[in-house]
Amino acid sequence: MYVEANEKTKELIQARVKKYDIDCQLEVKDAYLYTKEESGVKKFKQEVDAYKQLGIDREWKTALPFDASIKAALAMTHHLLHYEGLERFGDANFGIEEVLYRWSTHDIVTMDQIPYIGRLTKHHQNIFVATGFRKWA
Structure with a gap:
């Protein structure tokens, strides 16, 4: 249910950005969960199995796209980022x-x-x- 709600929300946001021609630099990016502890690796493997059963797009990673020492990471692919654009949209439409x-x-x-x-x-x-x-945890 949580995954479906997030996916529907992502689709709604993308549709509205397109419909109203909102220039907000909307981007689809990966979201990361990561662990620096060896004990967290087993939990992440269980999480991968759960994501697979639920049909959640995911990738197992051993490194992040920035400099950080980790044991494992789980990338949830195709997330939306549009914070700066929200500020401009709010200002243009609501006078913020x-x-x-x-x-x-x-x-x-x-x-x-x-x-x-x-x-x-x-x-x-x-x-x-x-x-x-x-x-x-």
Whole structure:
């Protein structure tokens, strides 16, 4: 169900970008899950099997397209990226003068395995993070 919803959403976004001729540099890219731990490799192999059964486009990787030391990675192919274009579209269609908030997600595990919620740094009083929930653990 999750995969189907994501695929339908991707198709909807692509159709609307085309229909309304939105110049947003929409790109289809791969999304990566990766592990630096040997213990994570077995979990990733199970994930590959599950993706195969569900018909999810995926590729097993031993390296990332950027410099990082990893044990294994799973690339989920054909994801959409269009953040800069969303800002321009919002400004052109809704008169947005300033982007006040952005959101990003990463699956991080803290050293003590206790989630962290708080300020990003003492120098960034208005940037907060909530991380370390062990989503993939």
